[in-house]
Amino acid sequence: MAERMLQFVRLQQQTPDKRPASARREDFDEIYARFDPERAKQQASRCSQCGVPFCQVHCPLQNNIPDWLKLTAEGRMEEAYEVAAATNTFPEICGRVCPQDRLCEGNCVIEKGFESVTIGSVEKYIVDTAWENGWVKPPTPSRELPHSVGIIGAGPAGLAAAERLRVQGFQVHVYDRYDRVGGLMIYGIPNFKLEKEVVLRRWEQYAAGGIHFHMNTAVGQDVTLAELRERHDAIFIATGVYKARDVELPGADLAGVVPALDYLTASNRQNLGDTVPEYENGALNAAGREVVVIGGGDTAMDCVRTAIRQGAELVTCLYRRDKANMPGSMREVHNAEEEGVRFLWLSAPEAFLGAGSVTGVRAAKMHLGLPDATGRQQVAPIEGSHFVVPGSLVIKALGFDPEELPVMFNEPALAVTRWGTLKVNHRTMMTDLPGVFAGGDIVRGASLVVWGIRDGRDAAEQIAQYVLAKASLQQAAE
Secondary structure, X not given: OOOOOOHHHOOOOOOOOEOOHHHHOOOOOOOEOOOOHXXXXXXXXXXXXXXXXXXXXXXXXXXOHHHHHHHHHOOOHHHHHHXXXXXXXXXXXXXXXXXXXXXXXXXXXXXXXXXXXXXXXXXXXXHHHHHHOOOOOOOOOOOOOOOEEEEEOOXXXXXXXXXXXXXXXXXXXXXXXOOOOXXXXXXXXXXXXXXXXXXXXXXXXXXXXXXXXXXXXXXXXXXXXXHHHHHOXXXXXXXXXXXXXXXXXXXXXXXXXXXXXXXXXXXXXXXXXXXXXXXXXXXXXXXXXXXEEEOOOHHHHHHHHHHHHOOOOEXXXXXXXXXXXXXXXHHHHHHHHHOOOXXXXXXXXXXXXXXXXXXXXXXXXXXXXXXXXXXXXXXXXXXXXXXXXXXXXXXXXXXXXXXXXXXXXXXXXXXXXXXXXXXXEOOOOEOOOOOEEEOOHHHHOOOOHHHHHHHHHHHHHHHHHHHHHHHHHHHHHO
Protein backbone atom coordinates (compact mmCIF):
# COMPACT_ATOMS: atom_id res chain seq x y z
CA MET A 1 0.00 0.00 0.00
CA ALA A 2 1.14 3.55 -0.69
CA GLU A 3 2.03 5.91 2.08
CA ARG A 4 -0.51 8.47 3.17
CA MET A 5 -1.48 11.36 0.91
CA LEU A 6 -0.22 14.97 1.03
CA GLN A 7 3.23 13.82 -0.07
CA PHE A 8 3.85 16.99 -2.08
CA VAL A 9 5.96 18.25 0.85
CA ARG A 10 8.32 15.29 0.40
CA LEU A 11 8.06 14.29 -3.25
CA GLN A 12 8.79 16.60 -6.14
CA GLN A 13 6.52 16.81 -9.15
CA GLN A 14 7.66 14.39 -11.83
CA THR A 15 6.08 14.00 -15.24
CA PRO A 16 6.54 10.79 -17.26
CA ASP A 17 9.84 10.53 -19.08
CA LYS A 18 9.84 12.54 -22.31
CA ARG A 19 11.68 11.33 -25.36
CA PRO A 20 14.60 13.58 -26.43
CA ALA A 21 13.66 16.21 -28.99
CA SER A 22 16.24 14.84 -31.43
CA ALA A 23 14.53 11.44 -31.38
CA ARG A 24 10.92 12.58 -31.47
CA ARG A 25 11.54 14.85 -34.47
CA GLU A 26 12.08 11.67 -36.49
CA ASP A 27 8.67 10.02 -36.02
CA PHE A 28 5.05 10.60 -35.02
CA ASP A 29 5.02 8.43 -31.90
CA GLU A 30 3.68 9.84 -28.63
CA ILE A 31 6.41 11.81 -26.91
CA TYR A 32 5.68 10.83 -23.28
CA ALA A 33 6.36 7.40 -21.82
CA ARG A 34 3.90 5.80 -19.43
CA PHE A 35 4.36 6.09 -15.71
CA ASP A 36 5.69 2.93 -14.14
CA PRO A 37 3.37 1.68 -11.36
CA GLU A 38 5.54 2.90 -8.48
CA ARG A 39 6.01 6.40 -9.87
CA ALA A 40 2.28 6.65 -10.64
CA LYS A 41 1.51 5.82 -7.01
CA GLN A 42 4.05 8.35 -5.77
CA GLN A 43 2.82 11.16 -7.97
CA ALA A 44 -0.82 10.43 -7.10
CA SER A 45 0.09 10.51 -3.39
CA ARG A 46 1.15 14.15 -3.77
CA CYS A 47 -2.55 15.14 -3.83
CA SER A 48 -3.50 17.25 -0.82
CA GLN A 49 -7.08 15.86 -0.75
CA CYS A 50 -8.35 19.38 -0.17
CA GLY A 51 -11.89 19.99 1.03
CA VAL A 52 -12.83 22.07 -2.02
CA PRO A 53 -11.01 20.41 -4.93
CA PHE A 54 -10.41 23.18 -7.44
CA CYS A 55 -9.09 20.60 -9.92
CA GLN A 56 -12.55 19.05 -10.00
CA VAL A 57 -14.34 22.40 -10.03
CA HIS A 58 -12.37 23.54 -13.09
CA CYS A 59 -12.85 20.28 -14.99
CA PRO A 60 -15.76 20.57 -17.46
CA LEU A 61 -16.77 17.01 -16.53
CA GLN A 62 -16.35 17.55 -12.78
CA ASN A 63 -14.20 14.43 -12.66
CA ASN A 64 -13.70 13.00 -9.16
CA ILE A 65 -9.98 13.64 -9.41
CA PRO A 66 -8.99 13.47 -5.70
CA ASP A 67 -10.80 10.13 -5.37
CA TRP A 68 -9.04 8.39 -8.24
CA LEU A 69 -5.71 9.90 -7.21
CA LYS A 70 -6.10 8.39 -3.74
CA LEU A 71 -7.12 5.01 -5.17
CA THR A 72 -4.09 5.07 -7.47
CA ALA A 73 -1.79 5.93 -4.57
CA GLU A 74 -3.18 2.88 -2.76
CA GLY A 75 -2.72 0.61 -5.77
CA ARG A 76 -6.47 0.05 -6.20
CA MET A 77 -6.33 0.48 -9.94
CA GLU A 78 -9.58 -1.16 -11.02
CA GLU A 79 -11.52 1.01 -8.57
CA ALA A 80 -9.60 4.07 -9.78
CA TYR A 81 -10.67 3.26 -13.33
CA GLU A 82 -14.33 2.85 -12.31
CA VAL A 83 -14.28 6.28 -10.64
CA ALA A 84 -12.57 7.91 -13.65
CA ALA A 85 -14.98 6.30 -16.13
CA ALA A 86 -18.06 7.24 -14.10
CA THR A 87 -17.88 10.87 -15.23
CA ASN A 88 -15.73 10.70 -18.36
CA THR A 89 -16.48 8.72 -21.51
CA PHE A 90 -12.89 8.93 -22.79
CA PRO A 91 -10.52 9.48 -19.85
CA GLU A 92 -7.59 7.96 -21.78
CA ILE A 93 -8.06 10.63 -24.48
CA CYS A 94 -8.50 13.53 -22.05
CA GLY A 95 -5.36 12.40 -20.21
CA ARG A 96 -3.48 12.89 -23.47
CA VAL A 97 -4.99 15.98 -25.12
CA CYS A 98 -6.64 18.09 -22.42
CA PRO A 99 -4.79 21.35 -21.63
CA GLN A 100 -4.39 20.39 -17.98
CA ASP A 101 -2.21 23.45 -17.42
CA ARG A 102 -5.31 25.61 -18.00
CA LEU A 103 -7.85 23.32 -16.30
CA CYS A 104 -7.30 20.81 -13.50
CA GLU A 105 -3.54 21.08 -12.94
CA GLY A 106 -3.58 24.83 -13.45
CA ASN A 107 -6.03 25.16 -10.55
CA CYS A 108 -4.40 22.69 -8.17
CA VAL A 109 -4.25 24.37 -4.74
CA ILE A 110 -0.88 22.95 -3.71
CA GLU A 111 1.02 26.08 -2.82
CA LYS A 112 3.35 27.49 -5.43
CA GLY A 113 6.87 26.19 -5.31
CA PHE A 114 5.73 22.62 -4.76
CA GLU A 115 4.03 22.41 -8.20
CA SER A 116 0.70 20.77 -9.02
CA VAL A 117 -0.14 17.09 -9.13
CA THR A 118 0.47 15.50 -12.56
CA ILE A 119 -3.24 14.76 -13.00
CA GLY A 120 -3.31 14.14 -16.75
CA SER A 121 -0.46 11.64 -16.71
CA VAL A 122 -1.99 9.68 -13.84
CA GLU A 123 -5.35 9.65 -15.65
CA LYS A 124 -3.70 8.26 -18.78
CA TYR A 125 -1.89 5.62 -16.68
CA ILE A 126 -5.12 4.52 -14.97
CA VAL A 127 -7.07 3.94 -18.18
CA ASP A 128 -4.21 2.41 -20.18
CA THR A 129 -3.85 -0.04 -17.29
CA ALA A 130 -7.60 -0.73 -17.46
CA TRP A 131 -7.42 -1.51 -21.20
CA GLU A 132 -4.48 -3.86 -20.67
CA ASN A 133 -6.36 -5.76 -17.96
CA GLY A 134 -9.67 -6.00 -19.82
CA TRP A 135 -11.59 -3.81 -17.40
CA VAL A 136 -12.99 -1.58 -20.17
CA LYS A 137 -16.21 -3.18 -21.41
CA PRO A 138 -18.56 -2.44 -24.33
CA PRO A 139 -21.63 -0.33 -23.44
CA THR A 140 -24.03 -3.21 -22.77
CA PRO A 141 -27.54 -2.31 -21.55
CA SER A 142 -29.42 -4.31 -18.93
CA ARG A 143 -32.53 -4.15 -21.14
CA GLU A 144 -33.28 -3.25 -24.73
CA LEU A 145 -35.65 -0.39 -25.55
CA PRO A 146 -37.57 -0.15 -28.83
CA HIS A 147 -36.74 3.54 -29.26
CA SER A 148 -33.97 4.66 -31.60
CA VAL A 149 -31.79 7.76 -31.70
CA GLY A 150 -29.85 9.03 -34.69
CA ILE A 151 -26.59 10.85 -34.03
CA ILE A 152 -24.99 13.00 -36.73
CA GLY A 153 -21.26 13.20 -36.16
CA ALA A 154 -18.84 10.63 -34.74
CA GLY A 155 -16.62 13.05 -32.83
CA PRO A 156 -16.32 13.27 -29.03
CA ALA A 157 -19.79 14.77 -28.47
CA GLY A 158 -21.55 12.28 -30.74
CA LEU A 159 -19.70 9.28 -29.33
CA ALA A 160 -20.25 10.35 -25.72
CA ALA A 161 -24.00 10.66 -26.38
CA ALA A 162 -24.05 7.33 -28.21
CA GLU A 163 -22.39 5.52 -25.30
CA ARG A 164 -24.71 7.02 -22.67
CA LEU A 165 -27.85 6.26 -24.69
CA ARG A 166 -26.74 2.72 -25.51
CA VAL A 167 -26.11 1.94 -21.83
CA GLN A 168 -29.73 2.93 -21.18
CA GLY A 169 -30.93 0.50 -23.86
CA PHE A 170 -31.68 2.78 -26.80
CA GLN A 171 -31.03 1.66 -30.37
CA VAL A 172 -28.29 4.06 -31.45
CA HIS A 173 -27.27 4.85 -35.03
CA VAL A 174 -24.28 7.16 -35.69
CA TYR A 175 -23.91 8.85 -39.09
CA ASP A 176 -20.66 10.43 -40.23
CA ARG A 177 -19.39 11.70 -43.58
CA TYR A 178 -15.87 10.39 -43.00
CA ASP A 179 -14.59 6.83 -43.24
CA ARG A 180 -13.39 6.50 -39.65
CA VAL A 181 -14.92 7.26 -36.27
CA GLY A 182 -13.42 10.03 -34.15
CA GLY A 183 -13.84 13.31 -36.02
CA LEU A 184 -10.96 15.68 -35.31
CA MET A 185 -9.53 13.17 -32.82
CA ILE A 186 -8.62 11.08 -35.88
CA TYR A 187 -7.97 13.63 -38.61
CA GLY A 188 -7.12 16.82 -36.70
CA ILE A 189 -4.90 15.76 -33.77
CA PRO A 190 -1.49 14.34 -34.72
CA ASN A 191 -0.25 10.96 -33.52
CA PHE A 192 2.45 12.45 -31.28
CA LYS A 193 -0.36 13.74 -29.05
CA LEU A 194 -2.94 11.01 -29.60
CA GLU A 195 -2.07 7.74 -31.30
CA LYS A 196 -4.98 6.67 -33.47
CA GLU A 197 -5.29 3.19 -32.00
CA VAL A 198 -6.48 4.86 -28.78
CA VAL A 199 -9.51 6.22 -30.68
CA LEU A 200 -10.08 3.30 -33.06
CA ARG A 201 -10.32 0.75 -30.25
CA ARG A 202 -13.29 2.70 -28.88
CA TRP A 203 -14.98 2.37 -32.28
CA GLU A 204 -14.55 -1.41 -32.18
CA GLN A 205 -15.77 -1.54 -28.59
CA TYR A 206 -18.89 0.54 -29.28
CA ALA A 207 -19.75 -1.52 -32.34
CA ALA A 208 -19.43 -4.64 -30.18
CA GLY A 209 -21.85 -3.03 -27.72
CA GLY A 210 -24.53 -2.67 -30.40
CA ILE A 211 -24.04 0.90 -31.60
CA HIS A 212 -24.59 1.03 -35.37
CA PHE A 213 -22.17 3.15 -37.40
CA HIS A 214 -23.01 4.49 -40.85
CA MET A 215 -19.74 5.83 -42.20
CA ASN A 216 -19.24 7.74 -45.48
CA THR A 217 -22.77 9.06 -45.01
CA ALA A 218 -23.18 12.80 -45.55
CA VAL A 219 -26.43 14.21 -44.24
CA GLY A 220 -27.94 16.38 -46.95
CA GLN A 221 -26.45 14.25 -49.72
CA ASP A 222 -26.75 10.55 -48.90
CA VAL A 223 -29.67 11.00 -46.52
CA THR A 224 -31.75 14.02 -45.56
CA LEU A 225 -32.39 15.31 -42.07
CA ALA A 226 -36.11 14.84 -42.72
CA GLU A 227 -35.52 11.16 -43.50
CA LEU A 228 -33.52 10.70 -40.31
CA ARG A 229 -36.30 12.34 -38.28
CA GLU A 230 -38.75 9.85 -39.76
CA ARG A 231 -36.41 6.96 -39.04
CA HIS A 232 -35.58 7.80 -35.41
CA ASP A 233 -37.38 8.99 -32.29
CA ALA A 234 -34.83 11.75 -31.76
CA ILE A 235 -31.79 13.24 -33.49
CA PHE A 236 -28.59 14.62 -31.97
CA ILE A 237 -26.49 16.91 -34.19
CA ALA A 238 -22.81 16.87 -33.18
CA THR A 239 -21.03 17.72 -36.41
CA GLY A 240 -18.35 19.95 -34.93
CA VAL A 241 -16.95 22.96 -36.79
CA TYR A 242 -14.76 22.36 -39.83
CA LYS A 243 -14.86 25.58 -41.83
CA ALA A 244 -11.44 27.21 -41.71
CA ARG A 245 -11.41 30.78 -40.46
CA ASP A 246 -9.68 32.76 -43.18
CA VAL A 247 -7.62 35.93 -43.36
CA GLU A 248 -8.32 38.41 -46.15
CA LEU A 249 -4.84 39.40 -47.26
CA PRO A 250 -3.23 39.99 -50.64
CA GLY A 251 -1.90 36.75 -52.11
CA ALA A 252 -4.21 34.49 -50.11
CA ASP A 253 -5.01 32.54 -53.28
CA LEU A 254 -1.37 31.67 -54.06
CA ALA A 255 -0.44 28.00 -54.32
CA GLY A 256 1.17 26.87 -51.08
CA VAL A 257 -1.13 28.89 -48.81
CA VAL A 258 -3.26 26.19 -47.17
CA PRO A 259 -5.75 25.78 -44.30
CA ALA A 260 -4.49 23.98 -41.21
CA LEU A 261 -7.10 21.22 -41.26
CA ASP A 262 -6.30 20.28 -44.87
CA TYR A 263 -2.65 20.00 -43.91
CA LEU A 264 -3.23 18.00 -40.72
CA THR A 265 -5.79 15.69 -42.35
CA ALA A 266 -3.34 14.83 -45.14
CA SER A 267 -0.63 14.02 -42.60
CA ASN A 268 -2.90 11.93 -40.41
CA ARG A 269 -4.30 10.01 -43.37
CA GLN A 270 -0.80 9.29 -44.61
CA ASN A 271 0.17 7.99 -41.15
CA LEU A 272 -2.93 5.77 -41.18
CA GLY A 273 -1.74 4.19 -44.40
CA ASP A 274 -4.11 5.93 -46.81
CA THR A 275 -3.07 7.07 -50.27
CA VAL A 276 -3.01 10.88 -50.15
CA PRO A 277 -2.18 12.45 -53.54
CA GLU A 278 -1.80 15.95 -52.07
CA TYR A 279 0.81 14.61 -49.66
CA GLU A 280 2.66 12.56 -52.26
CA ASN A 281 2.88 15.41 -54.78
CA GLY A 282 4.18 17.78 -52.12
CA ALA A 283 1.22 20.17 -51.96
CA LEU A 284 0.54 19.25 -48.32
CA ASN A 285 3.97 17.95 -47.38
CA ALA A 286 6.54 20.10 -45.59
CA ALA A 287 9.58 17.97 -46.46
CA GLY A 288 12.54 20.15 -47.46
CA ARG A 289 10.54 23.38 -47.33
CA GLU A 290 10.53 26.56 -45.30
CA VAL A 291 7.20 26.58 -43.48
CA VAL A 292 5.34 29.50 -41.92
CA VAL A 293 2.40 28.83 -39.61
CA ILE A 294 0.07 31.70 -38.72
CA GLY A 295 -1.74 31.41 -35.40
CA GLY A 296 -1.16 30.75 -31.71
CA GLY A 297 -3.62 28.05 -30.67
CA ASP A 298 -3.25 24.30 -30.24
CA THR A 299 -3.96 23.76 -33.95
CA ALA A 300 -1.01 25.98 -34.82
CA MET A 301 1.19 23.95 -32.46
CA ASP A 302 0.00 20.74 -34.13
CA CYS A 303 0.97 22.18 -37.51
CA VAL A 304 4.46 23.39 -36.57
CA ARG A 305 5.31 20.12 -34.85
CA THR A 306 3.96 18.08 -37.78
CA ALA A 307 6.09 20.11 -40.20
CA ILE A 308 9.19 19.41 -38.11
CA ARG A 309 8.52 15.67 -38.32
CA GLN A 310 7.94 15.82 -42.05
CA GLY A 311 11.46 17.16 -42.52
CA ALA A 312 10.94 20.89 -43.04
CA GLU A 313 14.13 22.93 -43.35
CA LEU A 314 12.78 25.72 -41.13
CA VAL A 315 9.48 26.14 -39.30
CA THR A 316 8.38 29.59 -38.16
CA CYS A 317 5.26 30.46 -36.16
CA LEU A 318 3.87 34.00 -36.48
CA TYR A 319 1.66 35.15 -33.63
CA ARG A 320 0.37 38.68 -33.22
CA ARG A 321 0.48 38.71 -29.41
CA ASP A 322 3.24 37.69 -27.02
CA LYS A 323 3.92 34.28 -25.55
CA ALA A 324 2.00 34.99 -22.35
CA ASN A 325 -1.16 35.70 -24.37
CA MET A 326 -1.10 32.59 -26.53
CA PRO A 327 -4.43 30.74 -26.38
CA GLY A 328 -2.82 27.31 -26.77
CA SER A 329 -1.30 25.07 -24.13
CA MET A 330 2.03 26.34 -22.80
CA ARG A 331 3.18 22.73 -22.59
CA GLU A 332 2.72 22.37 -26.36
CA VAL A 333 4.59 25.63 -27.00
CA HIS A 334 7.48 24.38 -24.88
CA ASN A 335 7.54 21.07 -26.75
CA ALA A 336 7.58 22.92 -30.07
CA GLU A 337 10.47 25.12 -28.93
CA GLU A 338 12.43 22.04 -27.88
CA GLU A 339 11.85 20.48 -31.30
CA GLY A 340 13.30 23.49 -33.12
CA VAL A 341 10.31 25.67 -34.05
CA ARG A 342 11.12 29.39 -34.36
CA PHE A 343 8.54 31.72 -32.81
CA LEU A 344 8.12 35.32 -33.91
CA TRP A 345 6.02 36.93 -31.19
CA LEU A 346 4.10 40.17 -31.71
CA SER A 347 4.15 39.62 -35.48
CA ALA A 348 1.16 39.71 -37.80
CA PRO A 349 0.96 38.87 -41.52
CA GLU A 350 0.15 41.65 -43.98
CA ALA A 351 0.44 39.85 -47.33
CA PHE A 352 1.52 36.62 -48.96
CA LEU A 353 4.27 37.14 -51.50
CA GLY A 354 5.00 35.29 -54.73
CA ALA A 355 3.96 34.85 -58.36
CA GLY A 356 1.74 31.82 -58.73
CA SER A 357 3.24 30.09 -55.68
CA VAL A 358 3.95 31.61 -52.29
CA THR A 359 7.56 32.52 -51.52
CA GLY A 360 7.13 34.34 -48.23
CA VAL A 361 4.99 36.34 -45.85
CA ARG A 362 5.28 40.08 -45.36
CA ALA A 363 4.61 40.83 -41.71
CA ALA A 364 4.68 43.74 -39.29
CA LYS A 365 5.71 43.97 -35.67
CA MET A 366 2.88 44.64 -33.23
CA HIS A 367 2.58 46.22 -29.83
CA LEU A 368 0.14 45.41 -27.07
CA GLY A 369 -2.26 48.12 -25.94
CA LEU A 370 -5.05 48.40 -23.41
CA PRO A 371 -7.49 45.52 -22.82
CA ASP A 372 -10.65 45.46 -24.91
CA ALA A 373 -14.17 44.54 -23.75
CA THR A 374 -13.17 40.87 -23.48
CA GLY A 375 -10.19 41.65 -21.26
CA ARG A 376 -7.56 40.79 -23.86
CA GLN A 377 -4.98 43.39 -24.75
CA GLN A 378 -5.53 45.04 -28.10
CA VAL A 379 -2.79 44.87 -30.71
CA ALA A 380 -1.69 47.49 -33.21
CA PRO A 381 1.06 47.51 -35.85
CA ILE A 382 4.27 49.45 -35.29
CA GLU A 383 4.79 51.89 -38.11
CA GLY A 384 7.72 51.05 -40.40
CA SER A 385 8.34 47.64 -38.81
CA HIS A 386 7.67 45.51 -41.89
CA PHE A 387 9.78 42.43 -42.56
CA VAL A 388 9.58 39.31 -44.74
CA VAL A 389 9.60 35.68 -43.60
CA PRO A 390 10.59 33.28 -46.42
CA GLY A 391 8.29 30.31 -46.89
CA SER A 392 7.12 28.01 -49.67
CA LEU A 393 4.37 26.50 -47.50
CA VAL A 394 2.18 28.82 -45.43
CA ILE A 395 -0.39 27.25 -43.11
CA LYS A 396 -3.30 29.30 -41.80
CA ALA A 397 -4.18 28.07 -38.30
CA LEU A 398 -6.64 30.78 -37.34
CA GLY A 399 -9.44 28.67 -35.91
CA PHE A 400 -12.67 27.18 -37.19
CA ASP A 401 -16.19 28.39 -37.89
CA PRO A 402 -19.42 26.41 -38.35
CA GLU A 403 -20.49 25.22 -41.76
CA GLU A 404 -23.91 26.38 -42.96
CA LEU A 405 -25.91 23.43 -41.66
CA PRO A 406 -29.36 24.69 -42.72
CA VAL A 407 -28.04 24.73 -46.31
CA MET A 408 -26.03 21.51 -46.03
CA PHE A 409 -28.95 19.62 -44.49
CA ASN A 410 -31.51 21.36 -46.72
CA GLU A 411 -33.43 22.28 -43.58
CA PRO A 412 -34.11 26.06 -43.43
CA ALA A 413 -36.04 25.65 -40.16
CA LEU A 414 -32.80 24.75 -38.39
CA ALA A 415 -32.12 28.05 -36.64
CA VAL A 416 -28.61 29.40 -36.15
CA THR A 417 -27.08 32.17 -34.05
CA ARG A 418 -25.32 35.22 -35.46
CA TRP A 419 -22.09 33.22 -35.27
CA GLY A 420 -23.52 30.43 -37.39
CA THR A 421 -23.70 27.92 -34.54
CA LEU A 422 -26.93 26.01 -33.98
CA LYS A 423 -29.43 27.72 -31.74
CA VAL A 424 -30.65 25.52 -28.90
CA ASN A 425 -32.61 25.81 -25.70
CA HIS A 426 -29.67 25.55 -23.31
CA ARG A 427 -31.81 23.86 -20.67
CA THR A 428 -33.01 21.04 -22.92
CA MET A 429 -30.34 21.23 -25.68
CA MET A 430 -33.14 20.99 -28.26
CA THR A 431 -33.16 23.06 -31.43
CA ASP A 432 -36.29 24.74 -32.82
CA LEU A 433 -37.12 21.43 -34.52
CA PRO A 434 -38.97 19.09 -32.11
CA GLY A 435 -36.90 16.06 -31.26
CA VAL A 436 -33.71 17.46 -32.82
CA PHE A 437 -30.99 18.17 -30.27
CA ALA A 438 -27.49 19.60 -30.73
CA GLY A 439 -24.28 19.94 -28.76
CA GLY A 440 -20.51 20.16 -28.90
CA ASP A 441 -18.65 22.62 -31.09
CA ILE A 442 -21.60 23.14 -33.45
CA VAL A 443 -23.36 24.85 -30.53
CA ARG A 444 -20.56 26.36 -28.44
CA GLY A 445 -18.05 27.05 -31.24
CA ALA A 446 -14.58 25.56 -31.59
CA SER A 447 -13.65 24.21 -28.18
CA LEU A 448 -11.99 21.32 -26.36
CA VAL A 449 -12.56 17.57 -26.56
CA VAL A 450 -13.56 17.57 -22.89
CA TRP A 451 -16.36 20.09 -23.54
CA GLY A 452 -17.61 17.91 -26.40
CA ILE A 453 -17.78 14.94 -24.04
CA ARG A 454 -19.63 17.03 -21.47
CA ASP A 455 -22.21 18.17 -24.04
CA GLY A 456 -22.69 14.66 -25.40
CA ARG A 457 -23.35 13.21 -21.96
CA ASP A 458 -25.71 16.05 -21.03
CA ALA A 459 -27.57 15.76 -24.33
CA ALA A 460 -28.01 12.01 -23.85
CA GLU A 461 -29.89 12.62 -20.61
CA GLN A 462 -32.15 15.20 -22.23
CA ILE A 463 -32.79 12.97 -25.25
CA ALA A 464 -33.67 10.00 -23.04
CA GLN A 465 -36.15 12.07 -21.05
CA TYR A 466 -37.72 13.44 -24.21
CA VAL A 467 -38.10 10.08 -25.98
CA LEU A 468 -39.44 8.22 -22.95
CA ALA A 469 -41.89 11.03 -22.13
CA LYS A 470 -43.10 11.12 -25.73
CA ALA A 471 -43.58 7.34 -25.74
CA SER A 472 -45.46 7.49 -22.46
CA LEU A 473 -47.85 10.14 -23.85
CA GLN A 474 -48.43 8.10 -26.99
CA GLN A 475 -49.14 5.01 -24.94
CA ALA A 476 -51.59 6.90 -22.75
CA ALA A 477 -53.40 8.25 -25.81
CA GLU A 478 -53.89 4.72 -27.23
